[in-house]
Amino acid sequence: MTATDVADSEPPHQLFDTLLVLDFGSQYSHLITRRLRDLNVYSELLPCTQRISDLSFRPKGVLLSGGPYSVYDSHAPHVDPAVFGLDIPILGICYGLQEIAWQHNQQNVLAGERREYGHARLSFERREGEALSKNDLFQGIADDIDVWMSHGDKLSYLPDSFSAIAKTSNAPFAGIAHRSKPYYGIQFHPEVSHTLRGTKILENFAVHICGARQHWTMEEFVGKEIARIQALVGEKGQVIGAVSGGVDSTVAAKLMHEAIGDRFHAVLVNNGVLRLNEAETVYKTLTEHLGVNLTVVDASDRFLADLKGVIEPEQKRKIIGRNFIEVFQETAKKIADEAADSSQAGEIEWLLQGTLYPDVIESIAFRGPSQTIKTHHNVGGLPAAMHLKLIEPLRELFKDEVRILGTKLGIPENLVWRHPFPGPGLAIRILGEVTPGQVEIARQADHIFIEEIIAAGLYRRISQAFAALLPIKAVGVMGDKRVHEQVIALRAVETTDFMTADWYPFDGSFLKRVSSRIVNEVSGICRVVYDGESSSIQCVLPYIHRSPVTSKPPGTIEME
16 A cells, blocks of 8 residues: 555545636735635635646636746646636736736737836726626626736737627736637736635635535535445455644544444554643543543653654654654554454544645645655655555545634534644654754744733634744853853734635833743743834844745744
8 A cells, every 4th residue: 555545536526516626836826816715615725737637526617827927938838728728717817817818819918118016906808788697707796896916927919709898007918718618817916805805706616606505514414424434444454544633633533433433443653753642632622622542652752763864844744754654553553453352343544634724725736846845744745655545534624624613513612722742743843853952942833922812812813832942042141141052033924714814913021021021931932022123122044034024925823
């Protein structure tokens, strides 16, 4: 059995009306998918290079995203022309509009005389006597609207059989529609909040033009997913589950327990880089609150031994991923052997993982020449020979959808809203070599930071927060003595989907309080900095980030 044998029986695109988003590399591509999900229309994102003949489902419609390329360049990506043979609605956004025009005639797109970035005023072209359907995209929008532009190229000519349906002062063809086919193109970005009525435009396309049903809800999903799991695993199949105490694995574990009961075996691997008292807290949470059978495996010495001397973050992730799978295989065999003569007899074939859709998107999104930002612990770094098949019930969900699902499953609110914790744990929050001493420093500092955030009533406002240990030392004065000790960097972000994130603007008094506690209570630390700035505190670390205020993008939420 190899790591590519992943369970995909009856995925959501077979059960729900689905819109397909083809990604040309725009930083906004995932937002198109999110906005459609917000409308209760299921959508999936695939790279623009997707072969239409390889699709395992027939979408209700296709959206072509924006992108940083010029369609007329020799290296520019292009959609499979077979998409125009599906006889379904197509909406091109920004680069996607230009791609539609280019596919009809390669002379239709030229470099603009001036670029158009930011706000623009969009006016509509509604001509009497022409097909009414071409105006359906702007149905219910009576007046001109502000939209968000981000383009340098523009249409120089209308493609044959198309009409202009919108314009700006710089783009006479800011909206186009085919006169007889449901093909539309818009030069602006309806998926961003800066475009007023952008969600209405997407709703018009998805619901009124494509005819997609708005039945993507967690109430609908949970019943179908439980039935899918039961059919996939069978009456006697058993699943071993990776749990960490985070919301993703907790919801996945509860869902699996609801589907197959005691044939689900939850396992927490103590990899030596967990948060303070994490193993004990998770055991109490899952057993007492959720009724899940949990086995805790302490493999901390094994993980830390393999991490010794490793500095490069991608290597850390792969080492932890490899050991994680190996420990799971060994534990699965022990559990199966112990249950051999019981009512739970049967081979453990499946490995549960809490992979989310942002993990999938960041792994498959189109970026031109292959670029690895980082290997996700749920979708990369697996060994070639894995003796368990993956089952990933949350693979198609965004974080906010997982939280809604958790609430539907009766998981306590404090667990549903717990901040994410990465699979590689503190190993990627310790910049440099991971040692037991470094882990303890990072663990204590992180605990203080989160404790103060909770005390200040900010925990639900902040999407993710943590303390990272930097690979540098600074001079300080403690107890009238000069010291040369380490530096902690605090990171806190706000986000809805974890695809983009902005730093949280703490006030100076809060940061002073946290800094004072960490320096006084954590041995080995003499300075605390924050990846952000307030009216009285600014951190400049040019060797870590190019600017003192780092959002995602260009940064990532985690330090490594």
